[in-house]
Amino acid sequence: MFQKNAWYVAATPDEIDGKPLGRKICNEQIVFYRGPDGKPVALDDYCPHRGAPLSLGKVESGKLICGYHGLGMGSEGKAVSMPGQRVSGFPCVQSYPVEERYGFIWVWPGDKDKADPELIHKLHWADNPDWAYGGGLYHFNCDYRFVIDNLMDLTHETYLHPTSIGQREIEEVPPTSRMENGSAITSRFMHNIMAPPFWKAALRGNNLKDDVPVDRWQICRFFPPSHVMIDVGVAHAGHGGFEADPAHKVSSVVVDFITPETETSTWYFWGMARNFNARDQGLTDQITSNLSKVFLEDKEMLERQQVNVERTRRPLLSLNIDGGGMHARKIIDQLVSEEQSTS
Template sequence: MFPKNAWYVACTPDEIATKPLGRQVCGEKIVFYRDGKGAVVALDDFCPHRGAPLSLGKVCEGELVCGYHGLKMGCDGKTVSMPGQRVHAFPSIRSFPVVERYGFIWVWTGEAEKADPALIHHLEWADHPDWAYAGGLYHVKCDYRLMIDNLMDLTHETYVHTSSIGQEEIDEAPVTTKTENGVVSTSRYMDGVMAPPFWRANLRGNGLADDVPVDRWQISRFTPPCHVMIEVGVAHAGKGGYNADPAHKVSSIVVDFCTPETETTMWYFWGMARNFKPHDQELTKQIQAGQGKVFAEDTDILEAQQANLLRNPGRRLLMLNIDSGGVQSRRLLDKLLAAEQTPAQPAAAAA
């Protein structure tokens, strides 16, 4: 259901600031913490002594201490010590490749020797003074692919997000879908429309009139295994739309990391990066709160959808042209899964 040889966002730095964090990613139960030098460590969340979750313990001088009998684990998965016991012969537990980058903790759940940090999805807006970012985390009871489907087809906004970002013109605007260089993109442009409530608030936040027609755009990009970045924005009509001068528009990147937990549950790291008034912290809080409400609406419908699919496993789902983004995204995922399941072929013998 999910590729293992890939980097996934597992948590944010604040989640491991004071104690270990236990989190399941791609079916693997992992404990995250910081060692004595502040580097992130990811180990199998299983004490080799009696099987207690190591995440229920604590970090003492950079070593993970089991909360059951005080066994200490090294960052490499080897047992270090245990009060009054000889434990150096204990077998090592699994250590996962882990990287801290762009304000997130990334973990590789597959073959460790293939874990190249250069493969981590580049986030051009992260750690940049001209951009501001804020987001959150939802635990969602649905297959992560349903969330990808949702984000690659924004037609649902008209019906699910009626009080925030939805408007009838979304239904009426044509959608273009393409796959290039391993990335699926869907785009929609709406000219001469009135901005919905969420975007009216952003126009006001950037000192622009909110009661005039605007040109609006939505460009969703899926990068395997589960990352969707959506360029969104509005510009005063007739000023160039997507290419309008910043003085006439508000635009941002909706950030979506859909990390699988199990086959029917996921960790949804959501947020928005913007390049207008990046130092206005109050505006950042307002956008974060508004976006949180929007994504909560998605969560409600997706969890209900997942429950319905589990009750009806034999029912065939119908596909329309608006589903092309999700369909092409799943094709990329299927290729990754097939590649992992195909055994490596031995090198041909020399003649």
């Protein structure tokens, strides 16, 4: 169950540079490529001639050439050429609204008349030289809502990520959850604790002591249709925690674009944006590598969770730590219900 009249991250720009990319988004099989003006194009991944996947073709001068018989497709989904054949009367294939912004390729898989680029989630750090970003892409064989649940309740870090970001103080401090302006927010603030290994490394990366007590924060924000942004960091204890002067802290935004492929599979675009020592590419690479290992631990757990849920069909139970995920699911349910009632 997912909203289709919404902008989803579909790819990173490098994935469509000089070649087509086939990717299923919200059960829509789409081919992405760059058109003659260099802008991204998104079409139904279907050749109108014999039904071959257009993503198995190539791009020539901004025209998508089918890899089966050489039919050329224009950026509006119209067949425009084929060696020795007349194809101008072929029906158009569906095109999708697509935008390149903030270092991502975004697609609107629903009603194209409702696609407003101004609705794309704004990333304040993306075009700011004082911020650095590193991330990647994973394919999860699970319901995208399981990924949202995971990110909106970080209690699991104590058990699933004990050698990197987990520590017992996380489960000792109860989170607070609320809904605000169509989003869901879960917060946890820990005071006068020692930093876990990941954050010790981050402190060293900002030339700060890593062997002194810190205040740690986790502020998870869900935005529809399926984005989770998490303010995370540590500051030397006694300097104001989340509000501390940058000279005393390391803070970042964990970026999570969770794009449904099907009801039981997900494209997970993950990363971390930080505003300390932003020009140190080595530090960016180190953080990205360490973070990728964390998300791989999530991947194994969530995929096994999906198998178990499908096997037993038992209802999921909720506790107070699940408040953020429950709020997020309530928002999703409402938006999907509204969309279906007007379709």
